[in-house]
Amino acid sequence: MASTTAFGDFLRFYRSRVPLTQEELAERTGLSTRAISDMERGRTLSPQFRTVQLLLDGLGLRDEEAAEFTALARASRVVAAQNRPEAPSTATSSSLPPVLLELTGRDSERLLLEGFAADASSSSRLQIAVVHGAPGSGKTALAVDAGHRLGARFADGCAFLDLRGTDTEPLAPDRAAHRLLRSFGVQERQIPSDPDDKLSLYRSRLRDRTVLLVLDNAANEAQVRPLLASSPGTLVLLTSRxxxxxxxxxxxxxxxxxPPHHSVELLGVVTGADRVAAEPEAAARVAELCGGMPLALLIAGNRLTSRPRWTIGHLAGQLEDEGRRLSVLRAGDLQVRAAFEISYHQLGPGAAALFRRLALVPSPGADAALASVLTDDAEEALEELADASLLGISETPGRYTRHDLLQVFALERLELDEDPAVVAEVRTRLRHWLLDVATGAARFFDHDREATPSGPVHDRESASRWLELELENWREALRWAVEAGEHDRVLALAQAMHWYSDMHGVGDLWRDVFAAGAHAAQMLGNAEDAAEQLNYLSWALYALCGRPHEALAVHKKAALAPENTITEAWTCYYGSAIHRRVGEAEEAVRLGRRSVELFERAGYQIGENLALSLLGLVLHTAGHLAEAVEVQQRSVDQHRKAGGDDELLSMMLIRLATTVAASGEVPAALDLLDEAESLFRRHSNTAGTARVQHNRGLVLMDAGRFAEARAQLRAALAEARLSDHRVEIMARLAELADAAGEPGQARELRVRALAECDRYDTPAVRRTAAKLVAALTH
Incomplete structure (x- = not known):
């Protein structure tokens, strides 16, 4: 009789003959490396038919060899069954549903379940494992797979029972015990009619057995607790929403x-790998629109399989329509919407209301503070939704997440179950709360106004955390406010964001915020506020978006408005920086001097110090190094004396260090950069730290300390925020790669940098692009 390892031996032989590594064969077949390793070592005793077919294709076996290989697999299954330890006929692995589709993308979960089974075999107490997840996440498929793979490890096999927890009337504990007793081989006439006696008999029979007991689709703790008898060596595997x-x-x-790659893999298992390979982008889009939900992917695959003339792109187009998406995800008796409705209708009124109203929140994340704006008793409702797996638990403590398809379903229920007038009131309340909290949070970064603790924000640290976590929400709330014509609220938020924007967020965010602020000020008829917002908009355009010519046009609009001394000073300040970016150094110097003069006249110390620092930068660009060092040192000294903000001081130190290094004083420049970095790190400012690393990398590179420079520039690239800095960093790293004898790395960096150049419109970037093209075509 054939050995159970014969199949594994031939698999290893054919793989080595090609030759292929296990990893390469896994890539060819779509199987996991671990699955192939288990088969070759004889640990997998019964390879499935589809697995064998994938191996035949991957190994290129044809005709007699293919027939022999298939026969070996079949013989392996027979021998494995005959060699299993004898178990009573009451060990009912036969109660397991068949595996209709190879489990995909669950290797780590399978490994965990193997560990749970191993723990059970060495434990003196009953082992319980709970597998829980959202509707459609594949809990039953994982449990059935575990039953088939792991049941033979238990002396009395595997018993499987669907507890029907999502039915209107879930299986009562005594009825569940009755079915399990029958699966243990107990005759009908031996089973008592009294529910308590029935459960007592069940527990006594289970204590005499060592089984893998799979209780699928549990409704709640009360349903399963009577079924958890103590039995050393037994593992009870529970699945539940x-x-x-x-x-x-x-x-x-x-x-x-x-995740996306496993979602596409599952779609290919259902639809056919060749079909997915022919339309990879469309397949990725279908997987994305299914949100990684196995049920949705299975339905999408079945629809494609039953419609062979459809392209995957056609299905993707249907799914793009959010209003139709859940209707499209239906195949026979499989429906995503129906799966969601079961859980939704089991919610209490408060949790159901919160579930619906969370559809109004733009981002997939929410916490108790935000949920409290939508409904009363929010914390209790959030916990109920999380317990029902209609919300996930975020990695950020106190936050919850929701699935894309559940968001679509929640929006449907909102339209069906809520009064439109109530929805409109809740939407307005949410918008106002988000804008008010964002405005209050931003003021903790304001050097000119006092901040007041409010709601979830009570200090600078909590303000920073809230603004980052709720960015998508307050940004969308701003857009809603613009559409609603709420000019006062829009302007208040834009004004508050001035200093916060210095070190946080990206260009398109601040372009939108300050453009909205300028429009709101104009609608309110406030020329000075409009000029202020136009200044901030010009900054976002030149500093973050790399569009200095657009910035210059906005700057000229600001300069035309009637201004007070401080606003005029800011206009000159931003104008100086913009003219430097477009290569007009002397005009930049003139405006820089004017900015210093105006801030000094107004007695605004923070503005004067920043203007001195910028003036030093433009003087450096114009080639006046000695005066540049002098005015930058003055800005630092004045700021220190006044006990000014650490992060503003750090920016002044970076500018001074750059000029000092250009003067040949590298050690002094590095000391200044070290101080700036320590201050940024004290405030967990990653963007500021990256700016220090960028400038330190340039100083070290110019000093010939290439290895250190490379480390600094690589670190800076991961966090670089300003527009053309990423281009410069990659171009310099390419030069360092050349010096290190890594031409392939240098070429890759130059290609990436050149692609980035198209986004920016500055003379410096154009010069860099020309150098990159020359190097790539050399």
Missing amino acids: RVLTGLDARHRLALELL
């Missing part, structure tokens, strides 16, 4: 949705 926190479970596994 609910977390079942009331159970003393030794193991818990939250079944997450599939």
Whole structure:
């Protein structure tokens, strides 16, 4: 009789003959490396038919060799079954549903379940494992797979029971015990009619067995608790949409949705790998629109399989329509919407209301403070939604997340179950709350106004965290306010964001915020506020978006408005920086001097110090190094004496260090940069730290300290925020790669830098682009 390892031996032989590594064969077939390794070592005793077919294609086996290989796989399954330890006929692995589709993208979960089974075999107490997750996440498929793979490890096999937890009437514990007793081989006439006696008999029979007991689709703790008899060596594997926190479970596994590559892989398993390979972009889009949900991917694949003339792109086009998406994700009796409705209708009124109203929140994340704006008793409702797996638990403590398809479903329920007038009131309340909290949070960074603790924001640290976490929400709220004509609120937010924007956020964010602020000020008829917002808009355009010519046009509009002394000073300040960017150094110097003069006249110390620092920068650009060092040192000294803000001081130190290094004093420049970095790190300012690393890398490179320069520039590239800095960093790293004898790395960096150049319109970037082209075509 054939050995159970014969199949594995031939698999290894054919793989080596090609030759292929296990990893290469895995890539060819779509199987996991671990699965191939298990088959070759004889650990997988019964390879599935589809697995064998994939191996035949991957190994290129044809005719007699293919027939022999298939026969070996079949013989392996037979021998494996005959060699299993004898178990009573009551060990009912036959109660397991068949595996209709190869489990995909769950290798790590399978490995965890193997570990749970190993723990059970060495434990003197009952082991309970709970697998929980959102509707459609594939909990049952994972449990059935575990039953087939791991049941043979238990002396009395595997028993499987669907507890029907999502039905209107879930299976009562005594009825569940009755079915399990029958699966244990107990005759009908031996089963008591009294529910308590029935459960007692069940527990006594289970204590005599060592089984893998799979209780699928549990409704709640009360349903399963009577079924958890103590039996050393037994593993009870529970699946539920609910977390079942009331159970003393030794193991818990939250079944997450599939990442993009595994989502495409599952689509290919259902639809056919060749079909997916022919339309990779469309397949990726379908996977994305299914949100990594196995049920949705299975339905999408089935629709494609049943419609062979459809392209995957056609299905993607149908799914793009959010209003139709859940209707499209239906195949026979499989429906995503129906799966969601079961869980939704089991919610209490408060949780159901919150679930619906969370559809009004732009981002997929929310916390109790935001949820409290939508409904009363929000914390309790959030916990109920999380327990029902209709919300996920974020990696950020206190925050919850929701799935894209659940968001679509929630919006449907909002339209069906809520009064439109109530929805409009909740939407307005949410918008006002987001704008008010964002405005208050930004003021903790304002050097000119006092901030007041409010709601979730009570200091600078909590303000920074809230603004970052809720960015998508308050940004969308600003757009809504613009559409609603709420000019006062729009302007208040834009004004508050001035100093916060210095070190946080990206160019398109601040372009939108300050453009909205300027429009709001104009609508309110406030010329000075409009000029102020236009100044900030010009800054976003030249400093972050790399569009100095657009910035110059905005600057000229600001200069035309009637201004007070401080606003005029800011106009000159930003104008100086813009003219420097477009290569007009002398005009930049003139405006820089004017800015210093105006701030000094107004007695505005912070503005004067910043203007002195910028003047030094433009003097440096114009070639006046000695005066540049002098005015930059003055800005630093004055700021220190006044006890000014650390992060503003850091920016002044960077500018001074750059000029000092250009004067040949490299050690002094590095000391200044070290101080700037320590100040930025004290405030967890990653963008500022990256700016220090960028400038330190340039100083070290010019000093011939290439290895150190490379490390600094690489670190800076990961966080670089300003527009043309990324281009410069990559161009310099390419030069360092050349020096290190790495032409391939140098070419890749230059190609990336050149692609980035198209986004910016500055003389410096154009010069860099020309050099990059020359180097690439050399």
